[in-house]
Amino acid sequence: xxxxxxxxxxxxxxxxxxxxxxxxxxxxxxxxxxxxxxxxxxxxxxxxxxxxxxxxxxxxxxxxxxxxxxxxxxxxxxxxxxxxxxxxxxxxxxxxxxxxxxxxxxxxxxxxxxxxxxxxxxxxxxxxxxxxxxxxxxxx
Numbered sequence: 123x124x125x126x127x128x129x130x131x132x133x134x135x136x137x138x139x140x141x142x143x144x145x146x147x148x149x150x151x152x153x154x155x156x157x158x159x160x161x162x163x164x165x166x167x168x169x170x171x172x173x174x175x176x177x178x179x180x181x182x183x184x185x186x187x188x189x190x191x192x193x194x195x196x197x198x199x200x201x202x203x204x205x206x207x208x209x210x211x212x213x214x215x216x217x218x219x220x221x222x223x224x225x226x227x228x229x230x231x232x233x234x235x236x237x238x239x240x241x242x243x244x245x246x247x248x249x250x251x252x253x254x255x256x257x258x259x260x261x262x
Contacts, residue, residue: 129156136173136180146236147194150202151180154192154240158182161249168253179205187253188212204232204245206252215251220244 132140132155140148155173162168162184172183179193191205206212208230217226223241225233232248234240251258 129159130173132180133173135175139175139178139180143194144199147202150234150236150240151192151194154202154204154234154245155180155182157242157246158190158249158253161246162253165250165253167257171253182253184253186255186257188255190249190252198233200237201233201235203227204234204248205230206255210252210255212248212252212255216244216248220248224248 140151143151159171162171168184168186170184174181174183176183176189176191179191181192182190188207188210192202193205194202208228213226213229213231216224216232220226220241223244225235227233232245234245
């Protein structure tokens, strides 16, 4: 996974948060950030993705889906978290589909270790599901 030409520059407030993270967390979040924008570009129904801070963490919002947050914490220095709204059914769906390759925590987080590459195909699918969550939910 590498940072793509589809990935926009970080807004200054997001960049400031990322710059405070250790290099290994910056690298993994940068790769997942790129995956968010690449996945969104492949899904016309997603529309524009806005990158901002929510709860002091890099967050990705759009009208068709639920917010995705990416975060590193000194409390768990060996992982980053990919978070979604706990009111969604996403983590349960991801646990069912990818519980053997993704570490799904509670009802809002996928934990990704810093010392190994994330499973790109499952992660891309999870990101696509988050980016289209409201659109798919209203289509039912």
